Amino acid sequence: MATIEFPPGQVALVTGAAGGIGTATVRRFAEAGVNVALLDVHDGVATTAEQFTGEFPGLTFRSYVTDVTDEGQVAQLASDVRTDFGRLDHLSVVAGVLQDASPVEDLDFAEWNRVLDVNLNGPFLLAKAFIPLLRADGGGTITNVASFWGRSGRALFSAYCTSKAALFVLTQSLAAELAPDIRVNAVAPGNINTAMHQRALHREAEERGVSFEEIKDKEWGAIPLKVAGEPSTIADALVFLSSPASSYITGASLDVNGGVLFH
Known part of the structure; x- marks a missing residue:
């Protein structure tokens, strides 16, 4: 990836940081000189943070174990990040789940709710909790990971497609509300x-x-x-949309799918 530059001292929060795309995104931010708060629902994220601390000794990495579908936990996370870093400039919402393939007539309501909870309610709760901190230092960015499967419905994946389609619209609503202080965009991966x-x-x-x-x-x-695509291709897009190089982009969704869908 071409060099992306950020102002010194900035902080990014990456959700799903212990996963493939999340870890790649942390790396891209670190390579650009950005401190990173790593969030995941699994405690293995602490090991990931330790690895980056050893690799980038001039930067600060802290890990947090949080269920993004729990409003209380997300509110506590926002408080902890404020205490630990004093600021937040970029929120990269990577965490997401797939749906167990099923026709609607056989789809358990619990599975429907699980998928929408993580893929839609999670980004909503994170945005709600972190908007004040993003604004406090003069603004920032929110970047959501959607999916090319949110562009149209697919048989057997109604919950997943619905969650990602709604995430595009949530991204646009946030962009309209938060401009000009906070830019909000989405990345739509294909098969990664x-x-x-x-x-x-x-x-x-x-x-x-x-x-x-x-x-x-x-x-x-x-x-x-x-x-x-490799996870780094999505990380490249997320960091680009967070950077000053995309300063005139908000409310957009960037397709990174190898050409499998033109939009």
């Missing part, structure tokens, strides 16, 4: 070669009774660039 993607391919192969390689070749072969 994360552990989550690999698990989904394995599940599909098992369900169809074919090999993993056959499913992978089929899925990746449908992408014009013929490969699933």
Whole structure:
């Protein structure tokens, strides 16, 4: 990625920081000289923060274990980040979950709620809690990770598609409300070669009774660039949309999908 520059001393909060895209995003911010608060629902995020502390000794990394669907925990997180860093300039909402494939008539209401809780309510609660801190130092950015599957409905994935479609609209509403102080954008990934993607391919192969390689070749072969993107490709987009290089962009969604969907 070309060099992205930020003013000195800035702080970013990355959710889902222990996952593939989240960790890559932390790295991109660190390479640009930004201090990072790492958030995940799993306590393994502490190890991730320690690794970055060793690699970038001139920066500050702190880890937080928080359930983004719990309003009280998110409010406490905002207080902790204010205490630990004194400021927040960039909120990158990476955390998300896939849906268990199911037709609507068989879809458990609990599964529907689980997916919308993490993928939609989580970004809402994070924005609500951190807007005051972002404003306190003169403004900043919020960047949400949506999905190209939020562009249209897909059979067997009604909850996931709905959650990501709604996230596009939430992003636009926030952008309209918070301008000019806070810019709000979204990134819409296609197939990204994360552990989550690999698990989904394995599940599909098992369900169809074919090999993993056959499913992978089929899925990746449908992408014009013929490969699933690496997590760093999404991190590049998130950091770009957070940086001064995108200072005239707000309310937008950036497709990073290898050409699988033109929008």
